[in-house]
Amino acid sequence: MRSSIGGTWLLGLMLTFIFLFVAFIILTINYSRTIRIKNEIISVVEKYEGLNETSIELVNNYLRANSYRASGVCTAERENGVYGGLSLTSLELEEARPGVKYFYCIRKYKGTNTTHYYQVGIFYRFNLPVLGDTAGFTVKGTTSNFISADSSTYNKVIGD
Numbered sequence: 001m002r003s004s005i006g007g008t009w010l011l012g013l014m015l016t017f018i019f020l021f022v023a024f025i026i027l028t029i030n031y032s033r034t035i036r037i038k039n040e041i042i043s044v045v046e047k048y049e050g051l052n053e054t055s056i057e058l059v060n061n062y063l064r065a066n067s068y069r070a071s072g073v074c075t076a077e078r079e080n081g082v083y084g085g086l087s088l089t090s091l092e093l094e095e096a097r098p099g100v101k102y103f104y105c106i107r108k109y110k111g112t113n114t115t116h117y118y119q120v121g122i123f124y125r126f127n128l129p130v131l132g133d134t135a136g137f138t139v140k141g142t143t144s145n146f147i148s149a150d151s152s153t154y155n156k157v158i159g160d
Contacts, residue, residue, distance in 0.1 A: 027126055031139075033071060034124045037066060038141045039121050041104065050148035051083065051106060051118070053091050060088045072123035072138060073098070074105035081108040092153075105138075111145035118143045 041059050063085075074084045074096035083093035084102030096105060100143035105121040119142050126135040 003136045008129075030126065032125060033066075034070075034122060036137050037063070037068060038120060038122050038139050041122065042118075042141050042143050045106070045120065046117050046143050046146065048149075049146060050118070050150040051108070051153075052149060052151045053095065056085075056091050056093060060085065060091070061103070064088050068103065068122075070123040070136070071101040071103050072136060073100065074102050074121065108148070108150075114147055115145040116148045117145045 040062055044055050044058045044062070045051070047149055048058070068088075072080055082096040083106050084096040085093055085104045085106075086099070086100070086102055088103055093106065095100065104123075107119040107121075109117050109119065111117045121138045121140045124137055124139050
């Protein structure tokens with residue numbers, strides 16, 4: 001009797017560690033995927049020199065092709081220069097509004113002299129198969145300074 005109770009306790013302990021290990025592996029794989037997506041968005045914004053129809057179309061196509069579905073609220077210190085992608089099928093970004101969930105956020109900052117740089121934020125959801133969404137946070141990255149060729153719609157800048 002004593003050995004069966006001890007075996008049950010040991011089995012429970014093993015299952016707990018296996019669950020924690022699997023959760024850690026899932027977290028690591030999904031986070032690395034999110035980082036890869038963020039880096040690709042930064043590359044597209046740099047390559048096409050800011051926010052214009054071509055860069056927005058490529059970002060949306062890339063997110064759709066990678067089955068990106070996470071969304072979140074774009075938090076901003078100021079309203080100027082913060083844009084959110086409300087839809088992955090539209091070629092337009094809108095100025096971020098409080099409480100509205102977006103697929104990604106892009107902030108435009110004033111750099112040195114005539115240059116600008118952008119901060120890209122995408123959302124990460126830690127989702128376990130049995131428990132569902134357990135946590136979420138924003139993954140951010142910044143482009144290098146360059147002279148932007150934005151569409152006239154996206155000319156507002158943070159830090160003027």
